Amino acid sequence: MAKKKVATKIEREHLSKVASLGCLVCQRPANVHHIRPIGLGMGMRSSHYQTIPLCREHHQGQFSIHNCKQEFEAMYGTEHEMLQKTLKEIENIEKANNFFNLLALSNLLHDFLLPPSFSFDKKRSIFSLFTDN
Secondary structure (H helix, E strand, C coil): CCCCCCCCHHHHHHHHHHHHCCCCCCCCCCEEEECCCCCCCCCCCCCCCCEEEECHHHHHCCCCCCCCHHHHHHHHCCHHHHHHHHHHHHHHHHHHHHHHHHHHHHHHHHHHHCCCCCCHHHHHHHHHCCCCC
């Protein structure tokens, strides 16, 4: 059996984001399932970025991706489809975090850098520097 590859810090952060989404099927707390590309031998682990969140039951239970893969995928979608959903959810969370970070920065600018006499229009134009609008 192949030796398990130790995840780097960035890979561990990604795995943590994946697990934090909750199971794609039931939203319960999740572990990560590594998607094994066709042709990758047993005992060989795929990339830590090719992972989806599944609870214990849907990962390795009686009716799970490991024990009834064809039936599981027929009911919930293929591993590739679930991977795309996972990556999209992570992307949406990161976009929301970026927006709130920009909003916090805007509030800091407002509270600490701009004198109270600044007009609303001037404040809005400064905020627009940090947003796409």
